[in-house]
Amino acid sequence: DGGITQSPKYLFRKEGQNVTLSCEQNLNHDAMYWYRQDPGQGLRLIYYSQIVNDFQKGDIAEGYSVSREKKESFPLTVTSAQKNPTAFYLCASSWTADREKLFFGSGTQLSVL
Amino acid sequence: QKEVEQNSGPLSVPEGAIASLNCTYSDRGSQSFFWYRQYSGKSPELIMSIYSNGDKEDGRFTAQLNKASQYVSLLIRDSQPSDSATYLCAGGGTSGTYKYIFGTGTRLKVLA
Numbered sequence: 495d496g497g498i499t500q501s502p503k504y505l506f507r508k509e510g511q512n513v514t515l516s517c518e519q520n521l522n523h524d525a526m527y528w529y530r531q532d533p534g535q536g537l538r539l540i541y542y543s544q545i546v547n548d549f550q551k552g553d554i555a556e557g558y559s560v561s562r563e564k565k566e567s568f569p570l571t572v573t574s575a576q577k578n579p580t581a582f583y584l585c586a587s588s589w590t591a592d593r594e595k596l597f598f599g600s601g602t603q604l605s606v607l
Numbered sequence: 608q609k610e611v612e613q614n615s616g617p618l619s620v621p622e623g624a625i626a627s628l629n630c631t632y633s634d635r636g637s638q639s640f641f642w643y644r645q646y647s648g649k650s651p652e653l654i655m656s657i658y659s660n661g662d663k664e665d666g667r668f669t670a671q672l673n674k675a676s677q678y679v680s681l682l683i684r685d686s687q688p689s690d691s692a693t694y695l696c697a698g699g700g701t702s703g704t705y706k707y708i709f710g711t712g713t714r715l716k717v718l719a
Binding site: 537538595 | 611641648649650653656695697706710711712
């Protein structure tokens with residue numbers, strides 16, 4: 495089955511620790527995205543990538559980093575510089591055309607210990 | 608700042624009634640609009656997309672777009688308790704970009 499796989503489903507971060515959230519898609523989509531969702535809030539864009547080895551900052555990129563070494567993979571690292579990382583993180587992908595819908599992964603809930 | 612605005616709700620409707628969800632957007636360059644349904648703790652799932660002025664119907668769902676008024680709406684006919692969820696409105700990126708702008712969502716409660 496085609497889709498987007500995020501792992502882990504739940505993740506806990508200790509003070510000063512970097513953690514990496516995984517996102518893999520087998521839909522052959524060119525564009526991939528990372529969103530953050532806080533309770534009662536909409537989705538805010540962290541980073542997006544249109545092609546391999548290229549990515550752009552979204553609205554809230556500070557304290558996060560990404561890589562896009564393969565078309566199907568777009569991991570997100572939450573660094574120790576992100577002081578309030580507790581949130582629901584969603585990875586998404588789409589075809590390159592901007593009229594196309596987003597396909598979402600199942601999400602990762604990140605909490606601070 | 609490009610924005611998509613929604614009333615956070617909750618919007619409560621009785622089972623079998625029509626639920627009307629509304630959304631306004633600030634970016635006149637937005638080319639496409641989407642309604643996603645999100646159950647608590649789950650990821651959003653697309654239920655409707657609309658690109659042209661007017662109405663678009665799909666089963667019990669009707670999306671309406673008015674670009675002059677910068678207004679998008681979603682009507683859910685014959686509402687069911689299983690429709691209880693948060694509905695997110697999103698504006699597709701202005702042509703040439705890939706930044707979708709999401710509203711904060713409207714929580715819908717369908718009362719049995």
